[in-house]
Amino acid sequence: MVNVRLDSSLETLLERHRVLRGACAIATIVGTTGSTYRKAGARMLIEPDGRVTGLLSGGCFEGDLRERADSVLASGVPLIAEYDMRAADDLVFGIGGGCEGAIRVLVEPAGSGSRAAAALELASRASQAGFDSALLVGVTGDRESLGTRGWTAVASSPLTPELSTACQRAVAARRSETLHATVGGVSTEFWLQYVAPSPRVLICGGGADAEPLAALLAMLGMVVTVVDHRPAYAVAARFPRARVVLSAAAELAASVDLGGYVAAVVMSHHLATDEAYLRALAATPIAYVGLLGPRARRERLLLGVNGAAERLAGRLRGPIGLDIGAITPEAIALAIAAEIHAFAAGRRGGAIAPPAAAT
Numbered sequence: 001m002v003n004v005r006l007d008s009s010l011e012t013l014l015e016r017h018r019v020l021r022g023a024c025a026i027a028t029i030v031g032t033t034g035s036t037y038r039k040a041g042a043r044m045l046i047e048p049d050g051r052v053t054g055l056l057s058g059g060c061f062e063g064d065l066r067e068r069a070d071s072v073l074a075s076g077v078p079l080i081a082e083y084d085m086r087a088a089d090d091l092v093f094g095i096g097g098g099c100e101g102a103i104r105v106l107v108e109p110a111g112s113g114s115r116a117a118a119a120l121e122l123a124s125r126a127s128q129a130g131f132d133s134a135l136l137v138g139v140t141g142d143r144e145s146l147g148t149r150g151w152t153a154v155a156s157s158p159l160t161p162e163l164s165t166a167c168q169r170a171v172a173a174r175r176s177e178t179l180h181a182t183v184g185g186v187s188t189e190f191w192l193q194y195v196a197p198s199p200r201v202l203i204c205g206g207g208a209d210a211e212p213l214a215a216l217l218a219m220l221g222m223v224v225t226v227v228d229h230r231p232a233y234a235v236a237a238r239f240p241r242a243r244v245v246l247s248a249a250a251e252l253a254a255s256v257d258l259g260g261y262v263a264a265v266v267m268s269h270h271l272a273t274d275e276a277y278l279r280a281l282a283a284t285p286i287a288y289v290g291l292l293g294p295r296a297r298r299e300r301l302l303l304g305v306n307g308a309a310e311r312l313a314g315r316l317r318g319p320i321g322l323d324i325g326a327i328t329p330e331a332i333a334l335a336i337a338a339e340i341h342a343f344a345a346g347r348r349g350g351a352i353a354p355p356a357a358a359t
Contacts, residue, residue, distance in 0.1 A: 002262050002287065003174060004344050005127060005196040008221020009054050013045045014124050016053040017110070017117060023048060025069040026110040026120075027081075028148065029056055030139045030191040031178070034086060034101030041135075041176060041193045043120075045110070048073060056105065060085060068107050078108035078146040080139060106139055108147045119150030123195045126152040128223055130260045132174070133195045134167040141188035163190075170194050198223050199344050200261045202286075203242075204249070204277040205268030206233035209292075212333035213265065214242045220341060227256060229273060249276035253283070263288035263340045265320065271297075275304045278316075282308035288343045290336060291318030322349050 017024065027044045029036075037057040044054040044062070046069040052062060061083045068081050084102040110116040119135055126133040133152035136159070138145040151157050151167035159167065166179050170192050179190040199222045203210050206228035214224045218241035227245045228234040234246035247255035249268070264286050266277045274291070278301060281289050289312060291298055298318040302309040321335030322342070342349035 002199075002344055002346075003196055004199040004262055006199065006221065006341065006345055007042075008198070009043065010120060010124055010127075010195075011198075011221055013043055013053050014120055016045055017120075020047065020112070023073050023109065023111040025072050025107055026116055026148070027056060027065050027069065027105050027107045028137055028191075029103055030080075030106050030137055031104035032101055033103075036101035036103050040191055046107075056103070057083075061103075065105065065107065072107050072109055076109055077143055078106060080146075081105045081107060104139070106137060106146065106148075116148040119148045122150035122152060122155060126154065127195055127198045129154075130197045130200060130223075132171045132197060134170050135193040135195060136163060136167060136179075137191040137193065138183070139189050139191055141183065141186045145183045145186050145188040166190075166192060197260070199263070199340075200225070201340060202227065202256065202258070202261050202264040204228075204252070204264060204266045204281075205270075205273070205292075206230070206235075206238070206244070207267065207269055209329040209332060210267060211238055212330045213267075213336055214239045216333050216337045217340070218242060220337060222262075222340075225256060225261075227252060228268065249273045249280070252277060252280040258284045258286065261286050262344050263290065265290040265292065265336060265340075267292035271301065271304070275301055278302075278305045278312065279308045282311040287315055288317060288340065289315050290320035290340070291316060292320055292332075292336075294319060 025046045027046060029038055029040050029042045032039055042056055044052055044056050046052050046066060050066050072079055082104050086100060086102060108116050123133040123135050131152060131154050136149040138147055149159060151159055157164055162181050170177060171194055174194055176193045179192045181188055201217050201222050201224050203214055203226045206226050210226060214226055217224050224242035226239050226242050227247055229248045231246060234244050236244045245255055264281050266274050268274050322339045324335050326332040326335040339349055
């Protein structure tokens, strides 16, 4: 399985945070026991008027978290909230949600200029640029110990050497963990969250059917680059959430740094151009190379690229996309995006479960 982060809730939260002008709070799950809706590292943005971005449960305790956020915003002091919904009668919340777990949540101030906001922005920027990072969330100790800090190897960090080393170790192991360390003489427990890079996808061809694909991939939190040799197609306004590059297909390797991409999609609808794209991609380590079009076209292209076909063996997907009966450009984009998502997640992309038997 490739090393990427398919949970884009961090970017969704930050997108809302950037337009806020006043105070807000962020609630972070820092520990779970049993079966829970979200796991440690999930976050929710809470505004003073009660509006939230993101969910930590299916609605089980969001109302209570809003009240706790009011307290945090009034005092400026982070707090820990614990919710145990394993009791059969659900006496505390009375919602009958059928949850089978317990959750520990940190609620902290996160207005503009706060340590928490800066940490999340640092992690998101690193992830979008293709770098690993870590978020260190203090869950015990004094007021200074509680809260979120950020770390990445490509930026200076105000963390102590002990904490920096712990973050470096977690990133190297690609593993989140509970950490105990001393901060300012205070023994502190941390949730150390490894943050993997966002998936990067290259679309070779900027035709009309590339627009819904680029939009859908970006909506899924993927970093998208669109390349086309035609000035009328390589227009940034057509792909507002993607990077657009005007380049001849034969110059792809010189125009785009092809390292770090999870997947590439070849869809220029021009035979010679697609051949050039396939030759360039054959020389890269990109593990998923998708080709739009029927099998007969794929075989013709593979004959045209000669020796490059052997280097694409085991990587080329064509016809691209899951079999969902797609006909329209939007449905085809859905089929392609779903297959790329499944590949990045290390899944086959089949049905989760067969239809339930009649009772």
